[in-house]
Amino acid sequence: MEYKLNDKTRVDCLTEKYAVEFDFANKWHECIGQALYYGQKTKRTPACVLIMERGEKDLKYLKRLRYAVYNKKKIPEFKTFTIKPEHINSTF
Numbered sequence: 001m002e003y004k005l006n007d008k009t010r011v012d013c014l015t016e017k018y019a020v021e022f023d024f025a026n027k028w029h030e031c032i033g034q035a036l037y038y039g040q041k042t043k044r045t046p047a048c049v050l051i052m053e054r055g056e057k058d059l060k061y062l063k064r065l066r067y068a069v070y071n072k073k074k075i076p077e078f079k080t081f082t083i084k085p086e087h088i089n090s091t092f
Contacts (some may be wrong), residue, residue, distance in 0.1 A: 002014075017044060018044050018079060019042045021046075021048055023049075029065075031048040035078070036078075046077070048065060050081070051083055
């Protein structure tokens with residue numbers, strides 16, 4: 001569920017544990033920045049969900065994101081997830 005912060009920015013999805021930013025795979029770097037900011041503002045673990053619109057072609061972006069946040073533990077707590085576009089509006 002989207003959550004509006006006091007500075008009028010919006011977290012795409014705020015859960016008890018995570019501040020989650022959704023973005024298309026080629027915007028992986030923007031996803032990191034926004035998730036980190038929202039995580040700090042809400043005192044939650046930052047998380048990125050990359051929308052893998054082009055399947056295998058988007059894997060390079062997922063690898064870049066994971067390298068940036070997990071290599072040598074540069075960011076202590078950060079979660080990454082992927083989703084295919086057709087699953088975004090699925091009902092459970």
